[in-house]
Amino acid sequence: MSSPGGQDKTPGFYCPIPIQQYQTVLLAHGGGGRLTHELIEKLFVPTFGSTALETRHDGAVFELSGQKLAFTTDSYVVRPIFFPGGDIGSLAVNGTVNDLAMCGAWPLYLSAGFILEEGLPMETLWRVVRSMKDAAEAAGVELVTGDTKVVDRGKGDGIFINTAGIGIIGHDQTISPASVRPGDVLLLSGDIGRHGIAIMAAREGLAFESEIRSDCAALGSIVAGLFRENLAIHCLRDLTRGGLASALVEIAEAGRLHIRIDETAIPVREDVRGACEILGFDPLYVANEGRFIAFAEPQDAERALAVLREHPLGRDARIIGYTTAAPPGIVTLKSRIGATRIVDMISGEQLPRIC
Amino acid sequence: MSSPGGQDKTPGFYCPIPIQQYQTVLLAHGGGGRLTHELIEKLFVPTFGSTALETRHDGAVFELSGQKLAFTTDSYVVRPIFFPGGDIGSLAVNGTVNDLAMCGAWPLYLSAGFILEEGLPMETLWRVVRSMKDAAEAAGVELVTGDTKVVDRGKGDGIFINTAGIGIIGHDQTISPASVRPGDVLLLSGDIGRHGIAIMAAREGLAFESEIRSDCAALGSIVAGLFRENLAIHCLRDLTRGGLASALVEIAEAGRLHIRIDETAIPVREDVRGACEILGFDPLYVANEGRFIAFAEPQDAERALAVLREHPLGRDARIIGYTTAAPPGIVTLKSRIGATRIVDMISGEQLPRIC
Numbered sequence: 001m002s003s004p005g006g007q008d009k010t011p012g013f014y015c016p017i018p019i020q021q022y023q024t025v026l027l028a029h030g031g032g033g034r035l036t037h038e039l040i041e042k043l044f045v046p047t048f049g050s051t052a053l054e055t056r057h058d059g060a061v062f063e064l065s066g067q068k069l070a071f072t073t074d075s076y077v078v079r080p081i082f083f084p085g086g087d088i089g090s091l092a093v094n095g096t097v098n099d100l101a102m103c104g105a106w107p108l109y110l111s112a113g114f115i116l117e118e119g120l121p122m123e124t125l126w127r128v129v130r131s132m133k134d135a136a137e138a139a140g141v142e143l144v145t146g147d148t149k150v151v152d153r154g155k156g157d158g159i160f161i162n163t164a165g166i167g168i169i170g171h172d173q174t175i176s177p178a179s180v181r182p183g184d185v186l187l188l189s190g191d192i193g194r195h196g197i198a199i200m201a202a203r204e205g206l207a208f209e210s211e212i213r214s215d216c217a218a219l220g221s222i223v224a225g226l227f228r229e230n231l232a233i234h235c236l237r238d239l240t241r242g243g244l245a246s247a248l249v250e251i252a253e254a255g256r257l258h259i260r261i262d263e264t265a266i267p268v269r270e271d272v273r274g275a276c277e278i279l280g281f282d283p284l285y286v287a288n289e290g291r292f293i294a295f296a297e298p299q300d301a302e303r304a305l306a307v308l309r310e311h312p313l314g315r316d317a318r319i320i321g322y323t324t325a326a327p328p329g330i331v332t333l334k335s336r337i338g339a340t341r342i343v344d345m346i347s348g349e350q351l352p353r354i355c
Numbered sequence: 356m357s358s359p360g361g362q363d364k365t366p367g368f369y370c371p372i373p374i375q376q377y378q379t380v381l382l383a384h385g386g387g388g389r390l391t392h393e394l395i396e397k398l399f400v401p402t403f404g405s406t407a408l409e410t411r412h413d414g415a416v417f418e419l420s421g422q423k424l425a426f427t428t429d430s431y432v433v434r435p436i437f438f439p440g441g442d443i444g445s446l447a448v449n450g451t452v453n454d455l456a457m458c459g460a461w462p463l464y465l466s467a468g469f470i471l472e473e474g475l476p477m478e479t480l481w482r483v484v485r486s487m488k489d490a491a492e493a494a495g496v497e498l499v500t501g502d503t504k505v506v507d508r509g510k511g512d513g514i515f516i517n518t519a520g521i522g523i524i525g526h527d528q529t530i531s532p533a534s535v536r537p538g539d540v541l542l543l544s545g546d547i548g549r550h551g552i553a554i555m556a557a558r559e560g561l562a563f564e565s566e567i568r569s570d571c572a573a574l575g576s577i578v579a580g581l582f583r584e585n586l587a588i589h590c591l592r593d594l595t596r597g598g599l600a601s602a603l604v605e606i607a608e609a610g611r612l613h614i615r616i617d618e619t620a621i622p623v624r625e626d627v628r629g630a631c632e633i634l635g636f637d638p639l640y641v642a643n644e645g646r647f648i649a650f651a652e653p654q655d656a657e658r659a660l661a662v663l664r665e666h667p668l669g670r671d672a673r674i675i676g677y678t679t680a681a682p683p684g685i686v687t688l689k690s691r692i693g694a695t696r697i698v699d700m701i702s703g704e705q706l707p708r709i710c
Contacts, residue, residue: 015481025475030505039503043481047488048498060499062464064523065422073466073519074502109417111428113517115470120380126370126398133402143403144415147429147517148394150385151708155512160504162468164428164519168419353506 016042026349032241032287033346037250057176058099058237061169068169070105072096075162079353081124083202085194085213088161089131091289091355094218095240096163097139101223102236102292104175105167107139112146112163117156128159139218141165171227177254179234182325185301186259187294189222189308190215190316191267192244196286197275199354210271217290222311231304232297239291240355242346245284247293248331249345256328261321261343263335284333285346287354295323371397381704387596387642388701392605412531413454413592416524423524425460427451430517434708436479438557440549440568443516444486446644446710449573450595451518452494456578457591457647459530460522462494467501467518472511483514494573496520526582532609534589537680540656541614542649544577544663545570545671546622547599551641552630554709565626572645577666586659587652594646595710597701600639602648603686604700611683616676616698618690639688640701642709650678 017039028035045053053060059072076092086094093110100107112132116125136143173179198214200206219238226233235255237247244266252259268276268283276283290313296304301319308314331343372394383390400408408415414427431447441449448465455462467487471480491498528534553569555561574593581588590610592602599621607614623631623638631638645668651659656674663669686698 015478017477017481022477024477025471025473025480025505027473027505027507030471030503036503043484044501044503047484048491048501049488050497050499053499053501060464060466062499064424064463064521065420067420067422069419069521071464071466071521072500073468073517075468075470075504075517077470077504077506108419109415109426111415111426111519113428113430113468113519115430115432115515115517116380116385118380118382122372122377122379123370125380126372129398129402133404136403142405144405144408144417145427146399146403146408148385148391148399149430149432149515149708149710150380150382151432151512151515152382154509157506157510160470160506160515162428162430162470162502162517162519164426164466164468164517166419166424166426166521353504355504 016046027352028349031346031349031352032246037345058102061103070100070103070167070169072099073162073164074099075160076355077160077353078199078355080202081158083214084198084211086216087128087131088159089128090135091216092161092163093132093135093139094216094289095355096165097141097218097220098238100165100167101219102238104171104173104227104236105169106224107141107165107167107220109144109166110136110141110163112143112161114148115156115160116148116150117158118150118153120158125159139220173233175233175236177235177251180251180255180257180295180323181234182257182323183298184234184295184323185298185319186261186321187296187304187308188266188318188320189292189314191269192239192288192291193268193272193276193283193286195289196351196354197272200279200351208271208275212271212275215288215290217313219290219292219313222308222313225307225311226294226304229303229307231300233294235295237293239288239293241287243285243287245343246345248343252331253329258324258327259321259331260324261333263333265318265320267316267318281350284343285350289355371401382707383704386701386704386707387601392700413457416458425455425458425522425524427454428517428519429454430515431710432515432708433554433710435557436513438569439553439566441571442483442486443514444483445490446571447516447518448487448490448494449571449644450710451520452496452573452575453593455520455522456574457593459526459528459582459591460524461579462496462520462522462575464499464521465491465496465518467498467516469503470511470515471503471505472513473505473508475513480514494575528588530588530591532590532606535606535610535612535650535678536589537612537678538653539589539650539678540653540674541616541676542651542659542663543621543673543675544647544669546624547594547643547646548623548627548631548638548641550644551706551709552627555634555706563626563630567626567630570643570645572668574645574647574668577663577668580662580666581649581659584658584662586655588649590650592648594643594648596642598640598642600698601700603698607686608684613679613682614676614686615679616688618688620673620675622671622673636705639698640705644710
């Protein structure tokens with residue numbers, strides 16, 4: 001077999017990632033940006049070869065006995081474990097609930113897999129588990145199955161949690177980057193950048209005038225509102241690792257469309273903007289855990305906006321852009337000063353272990 | 356709230372695990388024995404309060420739109436990553452497939468969540484992913500959704516994998532410890548102890564005369580054979596962490612039954628028995644990854660045995676015991692020399708990070 005990238009150490013061995021360039025896993029491979037994308041595109045998708053994986057969605061959608069289901073997983077390695085507005089437990093519940101919601105599903109059941117480091121205070125585990133329970137109750141999901149592994153001291157980092165989730169899809173719409181059409185209107189559910197800044201502040205012991213709390217929240221009910229009103233929604237995406245920018249670029253590439261956004265329409269709280277300036281971050285790339293975008297058919301966009309604004313998690317929802325056919329695979333931003341620039345995925349790692 | 360065990364450091368804080376005794380997580384909390392059991396019974400089950408969790412099953416079983424489904428999860432932290440007969444990738448697929456099979460389900464879809472340590476050779480990841488693909492193909496399941504996180508160097512251990520799985524249940528039997536009845540016949544699908552000894556040998560660089568390979572395999576098709584023949588099966592359990600002994604004690608306790616087994620009926624290969632003697636292990640407690648027990652109604656036991664023996668993974672299947680009503684919650688073993696002793700769960704940690 002020819003090897004454009006990999007080194008053939010073992011006879012017949014072929015690695016699709018150009019490992020001359022990346023012989024080892026880098027932090028950025030988990031950052032949600034260009035390198036994560038490359039790992040998925042070059043290693044996971046071609047190997048597993050699943051059509052569900054190929055849709056580049058937040059989860060898999062399939063039919064069982066005539067019922068459309070969504071299935072998704074995420075591992076959570078956030079540091080610190082506890083931060084303003086949440087902790088690894090609430091994040092592990094809300095993050096997976098949100099991935100199901102972004103498939104257009106109603107979240108129902110979660111699994112929880114714990115990887116604990118020997119020496120973790122039992123009290124810490126207890127606080128995290130309690131927080132998961134509270135988050136599950138708030139989101140209306142049930143934790144039905146689980147697993148616990150313990151690794152020796154120095155081989156883990158206190159606690160990692162994986163959750164997987166199952167939801168049911170009760171409508172006929174296909175929610176996917178491939179469903180987005182030229183002319184679709186892009187809605188954003190609220191202000192961006194709070195989760196990343198809250199984590200960063202907690203990690204570095206930074207104190208801002210007002211405490212910036214993570215936006216960590218479950219999006220099941222706000223999304224359900226859109227489907228309850230029978231609005232034509234083509235794609236949904238929560239703005240986690242890599243932030244708004246990476247989500248948009250992924251959808252533009254997967255949907256082969258051009259997305260145009262207006263910077264002045266994107267809400268960023270003043271304290272978050274200030275913190276970003278101090279830390280050298282662009283809010284477009286900062287992770288959120290309770291914000292999402294929706295691509296709606298133009299005639300339904302205003303009603304969709306109204307539905308979002310009626311929900312406590314969508315009070316600041318805005319229309320921030322629209323799609324056109326060409327040039328495909330590109331996101332452009334009209335800046336505050338009126339200039340237009342191309343928005344790319346983050347290529348390195350802005351902020352490791354954000355979720 | 357009174358606190359029989361926990362220390363109240365935070366107002367209103369109550370920890371159900373007696374943390375005077377275990378203030379921190381120990382390796383044994385992940386060993387599948389008494390401490391794992393305590394963590395589940397005292398911390399997870401009462402907090403999450405799910406009826407599915409309360410069945411003490413390998414997975415959750417529920418109905419969606421009239422279709423009975425099984426849902427399960429496991430994280431895999433085995434060391435070394437590659438061992439004779441398997442690797443962390445094949446284990447992560449087969450382990451979760453087997454948990455579904457033990458629910459009486461036909462495994463269909465898996466998720467995969469990777470937690471990678473910065474610096475992991477890309478080639479190692481590639482080998483593991485390829486192995487997962489091969490194992491999924493062999494088991495007839497599809498990997499449909501995934502996630503990758505990277506933790507900084509020194510905060511992980513190369514690679515951890517979580518898989519969750521969904522299967523469908525196409526029969527009317529309730530497979531659960533609560534379904535076991537006095538008089539049920541206990542079948543074992545083959546010889547025990549190979550996985551644990553293979554891992555131990557690989558870890559310690561031990562060489563036995565013959566290489567002992569892990570029994571790691573997918574049990575979906577052998578279990579399906581039992582249901583295809585409409586045999587009355589009451590409970591199934593694979594013999595992973597804690598081995599045959601811990602599985603039996605768990606079922607005896609959850610089903611409130613007495614289980615009697617005959618040591619001479621339990622197949623253990625000579626090389627495995629020899630290795631166990633050298634290492635000071637009891638084969639009853641050594642982990643397996645391709646062996647299971649089945650509790651069958653007496654009139655179906657011989658046919659069940661025949662079905663198991665027709666399958667390549669069940670050639671050495673045996674009837675090893677039976678259940679009685681009293682004394683409940685106890686497992687007794689008639690030893691080679693004819694003495695009877697009580698079999699308990701392992702309380703400490705025989706072999707950490709076996710799966």
